[in-house]
Amino acid sequence: MPRATFAGVTFDFLLDGLQDTHEGMATVREIPSGPGDAYVDLGGPLLARRSVTIRVDSEADYRTLAALPGTAASSGPLTSAAEGAPRDAVLLSVARTWRRGTGAQLCRTEWVFP
C-alpha cells in the first residue's frame, strides 16, 4: 500500500476506489424543431479532481488534515510513491464515518490538482 505525505501528515493511499475526474466546460445546445442540429461550445478545461480513501495513523493526523480545507495550508505538494514526483494539490474535503475509538482510521478525501 503506497504511503503519501501532505501538510506534514503521512498516511496510506488506498488505490482501491480511487477515482480521477477530468471535466471541462462544455455546453451542448440542440436546435429545436429541426433535423437535430446542435452547437457544442467549449469553454475550457476544469481542474482535475481526485476522490480517494486514505488511512491515517492517528486521531491527531486526522485532526490535522481535517483542519486544512478552505485554508491556505490546504494547498501544497502531495508526495507519494504512487505519484512519482511530488505534485501540487489542494485538499478540498476530508470525511469519515462515526467511530468509537481513536487511532488508525479510514477517511474519504477529495482533491483538486491545479
Added chain:
Amino acid sequence: MTTTVRTTTLEVYVHDGAEWQYDTTAYAVSCSFGFDQRFAEATVRRTGGGLIAVNYWSPVEIKLGCTPGAGAATRFKGYVVPVENAVYPIDSVLTCKGVLYRAQWVRNQTPGGTVLAEPPTGAPDEAQVQAILTACAVPYTAGNIAGTGKALGSEFFDFDNPTVPGPFTWGEGASGLDYIEQLDAVSVPDDASGRFRTFETLGGDVFRIPMATAPAATPDFSFTEGVDVLEARLTRDPAGAANRVTVTGAPTPLGGSVPGVEGLDVYRFTAGTSAAPYLPPGLPNGPDGYPALTATFASPLIEKALVVDPDVAGDVLSCEAVAAFLLQEHNAVLDTLEFATPRDDLLGPGQTIHLHSPRLAVTDPDQHYWLQRLEITLDERGAFTQKLTCLRRS
C-alpha cells in the same frame, strides 16, 4: 444533422491609467446595444479581484466570440462605472457603459446655458451635436456625425417671451445627451425619408445617420428555425398605431397667418391617411372625413409649418416633414420578433434580419425585420448566445 463544435473566447481589457491590462478574473459577460436604450451597456462577472486597478471611468474593452466564427471580436467599448458594483467574497460584477454615457453624465456648467444656434445664421443639427459631444469629451469622428444641414435656430423668435433663452440652448445643468436626443427627435430631412439618430456601435464608434424602422430589401443576415434559432417569439400589437399625426412647432410671429395651418399660435401640420386596416370597425369619421386615430408631437425646435413655406424663408425644419415621417412610423401594426441564436455573426442594431420560421408563420422570403436591439452573452460555462429584438411594420 450538423453539429457545430467551437471554442469560445472571452477577453476583457481594463485600462488602469497607464496601460491596458488583461483581466484574468473575468469569466462571463453580457453586452447590450439598441435603439431602445440611450447607450450601450455591459456587465462583466469576475471572480476574485484586486489584480487590476479599476477606477471610475476606467476604459474597458470586451472581446468575445467563437472559433470557428468571428473569434475574439470587439463587442463593447466603454467605461467602467463601478458605482453599482456588487461584491461578494469571491464574485464581483463590473458595470460598464458605452462612450455615449459620458454625454448623459456631463451636465452643462456654463451659467445661463450655452446657446448653440440663434438668428440670423443658426447652426446645423450635426454641428450642434458635435459641439455637445466635444463638450462632453465623447470621442467621435466628425465625418460620422451627419445631419440635415439646415440652419436650425435661424428663424426662431418667441414674441411673447423675447428675453427667455430659446430652445436651441443647452441649459445650465442639463445633460448633453438630453439635448442631443431632443435634436434627434426632430432632425427629419425634407423628404421625410428618415430621422437622424445618434448612437454607438459595438466597437465604440459614435455615428449619427438617418434611420427609419424599415428593413432594407436585402437582409444582412438570415436565420432559419430548426437550424440556428434556439427560441423565438413574435408579437403583433396595434397599440400606439395612428393614421393621423399632428406636429406642432415653434411659436409663430404674433398675429401672423400661415396658409394651410390650423391656428395662429404655433406652427402646425397634420398628416393623415384613410388607409389603416388595423382600426377597429365602426369608428365614426374624424375631421378629415374618415375614421382616424391621432398621434401628436410637439417641439419648439421646428421653425416652420410647411416644407415650402411662404411665410418662412429660412432653411429650417418643418412640421410637414416631421409629420410625414411620423405617419410612416405610426400608421402600422408593429411586429416585434425576438429570438436567440448561437451563431457568432457580427450583428448590430439597424441591420436587416430575415427569419424563416414555419411555426411563427413567418415564411415569406421577402419579409425582413429591422434589428432594434442586440444582447450578446457568454455565460459562466462559456456558452455564446446572441438575442435579437427585431421590428417590422405591417
